Amino acid sequence: MEFKRPTALLDACTHYCGGCGHGIVHRLVAEVIDELGIRQRTIGTAPVGCAVLLYDYFNCDIIECAHGRPPAVATGMKRVLPDRIIFTYQGDGDLAAIGTSETIHAANRGENITTIFINNAIYGMTGGQMAPTTMIGQRTTTTQDGRDITSEGPPIKVCELLSSLDGVAYLQRVAVSTAKDVIKAKKAIKKAFVNQIEGRGYSLVEVLSMCPTDWKLTPKQAVDFVNNEMKKVFPLGVYKDKK
Amino acid sequence: MSSQGKILLKGNEVMSEAAIQAGCRFFAGYPITPQNEVPEYMSKRMPQVGGTFIQAESEIAAINMIFGASAAGARCMTSSSSPGISLKQEGISYIAAAQLPCVIANMQRGGPGLGNIRASQADYFQAVKGGGHGDYRLIVFAPSTLPELYKLTMNAFDYADYYRNPVMILGDGILGQMAEPVEILPYEPIVELPEKDFVLDGCKGRKPRVLKTLFLRPSMALVRHNDLLQASYKKITAELKLHEETETDDAELVIAAYGITARIAKGAVKIARQNGMKVGLIRPITLWPFPDEPFKRAARTADRFLVVEMSGGQFIEDVKLASECKKPVEFLGSGGGWYPTPDNIFEKIQTIYETEALVD
Numbered sequence: 001m002e003f004k005r006p007t008a009l010l011d012a013c014t015h016y017c018g019g020c021g022h023g024i025v026h027r028l029v030a031e032v033i034d035e036l037g038i039r040q041r042t043i044g045t046a047p048v049g050c051a052v053l054l055y056d057y058f059n060c061d062i063i064e065c066a067h068g069r070p071p072a073v074a075t076g077m078k079r080v081l082p083d084r085i086i087f088t089y090q091g092d093g094d095l096a097a098i099g100t101s102e103t104i105h106a107a108n109r110g111e112n113i114t115t116i117f118i119n120n121a122i123y124g125m126t127g128g129q130m131a132p133t134t135m136i137g138q139r140t141t142t143t144q145d146g147r148d149i150t151s152e153g154p155p156i157k158v159c160e161l162l163s164s165l166d167g168v169a170y171l172q173r174v175a176v177s178t179a180k181d182v183i184k185a186k187k188a189i190k191k192a193f194v195n196q197i198e199g200r201g202y203s204l205v206e207v208l209s210m211c212p213t214d215w216k217l218t219p220k221q222a223v224d225f226v227n228n229e230m231k232k233v234f235p236l237g238v239y240k241d242k243k
Numbered sequence: 244m245s246s247q248g249k250i251l252l253k254g255n256e257v258m259s260e261a262a263i264q265a266g267c268r269f270f271a272g273y274p275i276t277p278q279n280e281v282p283e284y285m286s287k288r289m290p291q292v293g294g295t296f297i298q299a300e301s302e303i304a305a306i307n308m309i310f311g312a313s314a315a316g317a318r319c320m321t322s323s324s325s326p327g328i329s330l331k332q333e334g335i336s337y338i339a340a341a342q343l344p345c346v347i348a349n350m351q352r353g354g355p356g357l358g359n360i361r362a363s364q365a366d367y368f369q370a371v372k373g374g375g376h377g378d379y380r381l382i383v384f385a386p387s388t389l390p391e392l393y394k395l396t397m398n399a400f401d402y403a404d405y406y407r408n409p410v411m412i413l414g415d416g417i418l419g420q421m422a423e424p425v426e427i428l429p430y431e432p433i434v435e436l437p438e439k440d441f442v443l444d445g446c447k448g449r450k451p452r453v454l455k456t457l458f459l460r461p462s463m464a465l466v467r468h469n470d471l472l473q474a475s476y477k478k479i480t481a482e483l484k485l486h487e488e489t490e491t492d493d494a495e496l497v498i499a500a501y502g503i504t505a506r507i508a509k510g511a512v513k514i515a516r517q518n519g520m521k522v523g524l525i526r527p528i529t530l531w532p533f534p535d536e537p538f539k540r541a542a543r544t545a546d547r548f549l550v551v552e553m554s555g556g557q558f559i560e561d562v563k564l565a566s567e568c569k570k571p572v573e574f575l576g577s578g579g580g581w582y583p584t585p586d587n588i589f590e591k592i593q594t595i596y597e598t599e600a601l602v603d
Contacts (some may be wrong), residue, residue, distance in 0.1 A: 041447065061452050062455075063311070066459060
């Protein structure tokens with residue numbers, strides 16, 4: 001088998017840091033788009049954050065949104081073009097801080113869209129500030145002595161939070177920190193797109209992802225951090241699969 | 244709905260029906276008084292015409308749904324009232340930056356803060372001078388009657404498409420809540436509508452499109468994008484200034500007022516003329532672009548201006564700029580729900596005549 005660039009990815013040089021998880025997830029999404037043959041009817045939304053340059057990598061229509069607003073923008077697009085495939089690609093600040101309201105309500109309306117949620121427990125693009133998913137004790141540039149549960153609260157667990165909403169079709173938390181995890185992540189992403197094609201409603205895949213640069217770790221240490229620390233706080237698994 | 248005869252509707256309903264007639268097929272909004280009849284009417288009408296109505300979780304979400312719907316090619320609209328329009332400003336900036344057409348209605352209420360639910364014109368600066376971040380402009384229509392609200396709402400969709408720019412209907416609580424007979428005329432485009440070659444609907448048969456407002460590379464990319472926007476604003480300014488004049492030819496005193504206040508001021512002009520006073524009225528219909536020529540002309544022929552507005556003094560700044568401060572500009576206005584009667588304005592006219600001894 002020949003290892004090739006998916007048609008849904010452009011021939012571009014990455015701006016992501018060494019060891020970052022975004023590139024892996026981009027590829028998985030692109031492979032799924034190729035396998036489902038939906039590239040020419042797919043529209044992606046680019047978030048504010050490291051993945052804002054999504055359009056430099058994806059070979060499909062892309063709309064860049066204000067911080068936190070992709071679920072609302074995707075709602076507008078999907079309602080106007082119900083036969084197109086709309087995905088949002090959002091980071092933890094976008095989805096679970098400034099855009100919490102948009103996320104919860106798009107999910108609860110059961111909007112027939114696919115959300116890829118990158119949880120790397122930090123704000124990447126702005127230089128390593130606390131995210132809503134930053135772990136207790138994790139040092140960031142705005143929690144320099146570590147996140148303190150008494151003042152910052154505990155990390156928000158998005159899959160658990162959204163699982164209480166009857167309108168949601170599918171929630172799964174995956175990781176891209178081991179080869180086995182990557183294979184599982186792709187299966188979950190594919191299911192989230194197939195759900196949309198079949199009209200099942202809101203599907204979200206949360207991906208635990210590495211950010212060595214802002215974690216101040218090497219790529220190897222960053223993988224270990226996901227495997228040994230993040231997976232404890234954010235257990236992998238299917239949180240909802242509405243029949 | 245048929246297009247025969249006149250029907251009695253509230254302003255909010257008139258505007259909504261005009262949007263439906265003009266082919267608006269996507270509406271997202273959030274309840275706020277005094278514009279609740281808009282989402283209520285749309286919730287009923289949109290499904291009848293195969294359109295989409297969404298009661299959004301916030302005004303922020305609503306304007307971003309409009310961003311998406313417009314990018315997907317739909318004629319779309321949102322409405323709100325003052326505090327809600329403040330929330331929409333982020334999205335309005337993005338929509339203007341992305342040059343996406345849409346219509347936004349503001350049925351203004353008293354402010355600042357939560358204010359009250361009485362009519363106001365205190366969002367003039369926000370509508371006309373910006374409101375959101377960055378150098379952008381909204382086309383702003385200020386209807387004065389319900390038939391005009393009907394017509395301008397239809398026109399708003401055409402101009403939004405024609406110029407690829409958001410258009411704001413700047414109304415107020417009186418205009419939204421009052422009822423008057425309106426003829427539901429069928430829609431006909433007033434300009435040749437350009438092809439929507441920006442729409443994101445999947446890249447079948449073409450290269451992928453990107454709609455974005457971030458310009459990092461090359462270093463001058465954002466400057467070029469801003470220049471493009473400014474060129475569009477220049478074109479709009481050259482082509483779209485609308486106003487109405489009443490008895491200004493021989494006027495010594497020219498009242499300047501817009502929207503519902505101008506309608507009230509027309510009554511004052513009539514009373515003044517009956518009392519032998521040469522008073523006229525200039526009513527801007529577009530607040531941006533601002534119709535400055537009639538004010539320049541009046542500054543040559545009249546002795547004085549009187550600005551009447553339902554705010555502490557915002558529109559007056561544009562009247563002074565347009566008339567180049569060549570003649571004194573008097574003021575009658577207040578915010579917070581104050582509105583004038585024709586008699587109030589006439590009293591002010593009398594005071595001006597007594598103290599300033601206007602002569603032919």
